[in-house]
Amino acid sequence: MSLLVVGSTAFDTVETPHGTAADCLGGSSTYFCLAARLFTQPRLVSVVGDDFPAKHRALLAERGVDLAGLETKPGKTFRWHGRYSSDMNSRDTIDVQLNVFGDFQPKVPQSFRSTPFVFLANGAPATQASVLDQVDKPKFVVADTMDLWIEHHRDGLLALLPRLDGLIVNDSEVKQLTGKGNLIQAGRAVLAMGPKLVIVKKGEHGSFVFSNFFHYALPAYPTESVVDPTGAGDSFAGGFMGYLATCDSVSVWNLKRAIAYGTVTASLTVEGFGVERIAAAERGTVERRFHELQQFVSA
Numbered sequence: 111m112s113l114l115v116v117g118s119t120a121f122d123t124v125e126t127p128h129g130t131a132a133d134c135l136g137g138s139s140t141y142f143c144l145a146a147r148l149f150t151q152p153r154l155v156s157v158v159g160d161d162f163p164a165k166h167r168a169l170l171a172e173r174g175v176d177l178a179g180l181e182t183k184p185g186k187t188f189r190w191h192g193r194y195s196s197d198m199n200s201r202d203t204i205d206v207q208l209n210v211f212g213d214f215q216p217k218v219p220q221s222f223r224s225t226p227f228v229f230l231a232n233g234a235p236a237t238q239a240s241v242l243d244q245v246d247k248p249k250f251v252v253a254d255t256m257d258l259w260i261e262h263h264r265d266g267l268l269a270l271l272p273r274l275d276g277l278i279v280n281d282s283e284v285k286q287l288t289g290k291g292n293l294i295q296a297g298r299a300v301l302a303m304g305p306k307l308v309i310v311k312k313g314e315h316g317s318f319v320f321s322n323f324f325h326y327a328l329p330a331y332p333t334e335s336v337v338d339p340t341g342a343g344d345s346f347a348g349g350f351m352g353y354l355a356t357c358d359s360v361s362v363w364n365l366k367r368a369i370a371y372g373t374v375t376a377s378l379t380v381e382g383f384g385v386e387r388i389a390a391a392e393r394g395t396v397e398r399r400f401h402e403l404q405q406f407v408s409a
């Protein structure tokens with residue numbers, strides 16, 4: 111089944127202990143699409159400026175991303191600059207230039223409106239809600255959020271949560287959202303806010319899943335070579351949603367496998383600067399890592 115993503119497309123500059131990559135292709139929806147396309151054909155709704163080069167468009171199109179919803183506006187593409195700490199477990203945002211993304215009003219093309227799987231990448235909750243106003247009864251909707259929206263757009267976020275099937279957040283965000291320091295209590299508290307599923311990412315320690323029917327945890331794929339963690343979360347979401355979109359039903363069994371596929375696609379992203387590794391990845395590598403991860407966690 112088809113899969114829609116709405117989010118940022120960017121030029122990123124990234125500094126890690128392994129080096130610096132300047133003005134490379136990035137953005138939440140880019141990472142999502144490059145992971146999801148390993149399973150299905152993602153439909154992208156995003157905005158770029160007239161400085162966005164044809165080669166980036168071609169890279170996405172060649173990998174099966176449907177660009178009918180990629181709007182080009184006069185002006186500059188969104189720019190983000192991040193710098194990682196020496197252990198790469200934290201990062202500072204050095205610069206953000208919203209440019210054409212600043213007043214992004216997603217327009218879902220008519221041909222995308224009946225897409226059953228929808229991912230709302232990190233963005234203002236009101237903008238994310240405006241996407242849901244444009245789609246016809248999607249089967250499974252998942253959103254990402256961040257500290258900025260939890261702090262400054264809390265009411266909008268609380269209004270969005272009951273409209274979601276799933277929320278993906280990291281461990282500090284779930285604690286910030288609920289005010290609870292215990293992860294299990296925090297997970298339960300988010301469920302009480304509306305979504306049926308909460309996925310909490312814990313970076314190199316993997317992820318936790320909370321729902322009213324099951325709880326689940328999976329460690330990260332044991333990669334030795336972390337070069338640039340940028341986009342790991344969006345690639346996780348892309349692998350998770352991309353796999354689910356190929357399943358007959360959103361069952362507990364399929365959700366657990368989807369978490370494992372998201373874990374694998376995130377592991378690929380962090381092994382290269384920017385999108386280079388995930389853009390070059392093939393389904394065979396994903397399957398090999400999926401089986402390695404199964405072996406890694408089985409008793």
Ligand code: AMP
Nearest residue numbers: 118120136137138190340341342343344
């Ligand atoms: P992640 O490492 O998963 O947080 O994703 C990093 C990506 O998100 C980068 O490619 C950035 O271009 C993009 N990004 C950073 N800040 C924002 C923001 N405020 N809104 C949307 N996308 C962002």
